[in-house]
Amino acid sequence: MNDRKRFAQDGFVLLRELLDPAVRAAGETALRGAVADTSGAVAFPFATDALNDIALSPSILAAIAALGLPGLPTVRASTAVLKTGGAARYDQPLHLENKEYSLVVPVDADDDRGVVALIYLTDAGTDELGPTAVVPRSATAHRDVGSDPVIPRPAPEYEVEQRIHARAGDVLLFGFNTYHRGTELAVGAERLSMQVSYSLRTTPGSTVNTPGSMSFAAWTRLTALVPRLSGDQLTCLGFPPPTDPYWTPRTVAAVEQRYPGLRLPAGNAHTSGGGRPAGSAP
Known part of the structure; x- marks a missing residue:
């Protein structure tokens, strides 16, 4: 199954080694320099071009275009995050991104108004490194994405979630209507990543980055x-x-x-x- 069909079916796809190694390394160095503590984040537009280059990466934009989604991907928000196990609590409930970027709710699960790129600057290849968990859309078809932006525990979706074990340079793409969550890191474990949220606009110009x-x-x-x-x-x-x-x-x-x-x-x-x-x- 190709990436386009997998995204359409599951609501997410992991793209291996999408980020150029030199670009990834520069981003990791920039993030470490920007966050002096063991846990923290910086936001777009970033003070260093190394992080801006990743948020606007041609390879990521091309990968989103290849999904065949309607609209022009437009950066709505981006954060670069350093996580260290024990410095904060990272475990989250399953939730959607659509509630973050719209005053109204989606019409249905197919009304994807954006795509999130989770970009791994370091490895997240084991459960100790806090991999992101996602739920295939077939397992949430009974959910109303308008009225259920968060799935509290306990719920059957937690039994079928898939933890994405990624390597540095990989990129996870998932839709605004795909349930996902962050998981806990082992004490002392470290993970550096970026999350970029792209709205799919249907107008030539945007009023977002103004x-x-x-x-x-x-x-x-x-x-x-x-x-x-x-x-x-x-x-x-x-x-x-x-x-x-x-x-x-x-x-x-x-x-x-x-x-x-x-x-x-x-x-x-x-x-x-x-x-x-x-x-x-x-």
Whole structure:
């Protein structure tokens, strides 16, 4: 069974070695430097490009695109987390992501409005390392994803959950309507990972990553990040796709003015003149 069919059937898929080893290592180093304690997290947009590069990774975006889901994946939130067993409690009840990113409930289980990427910067290959547990959708078909965002214990779903034993560089993709949970780490055990939540938007532009949606410090980091992104990465951030009719000579010039150093496409079907790839130098 291919990844697309597995995701459609189960609501999740584990992609082995999706992250480039050098990118993964840089992310691990950056996270260790950002979290001075034995347990902690930092949020997107990150202060270091090594973590931003993973949240907007071309290989992860391509993997999501290959699932054939409707809409454009757009970063809603991302955290990079260092967990150490005994420093905090990590065991969770089974829950859904849809309640975190919408004021309303999904129509049904097929109304997936987003995908989560759990990115392993270090191994989570044994139960001592706190692997994420997921439940295949066939085992939760009787659940109303609108009224049951959390499954309290005891419940039969805990008997059929699958613990994902992953290696560093693996990526677990699961839908907003897939029940999952974090599990406890053994005392002293350590795990570094990132979670990136991508909404599936159906409009060309997004109002998620905007000045009004984040602190001034976060917005400053984001505006510094924008000029170095590719066209696909800008789309994932919330920009209209490069071929969208929104882009005209006037809007290209105005958006470039808003983000100093940004060079947008100047040669697609809606502009004139020679083209250059989004995010590239002139």
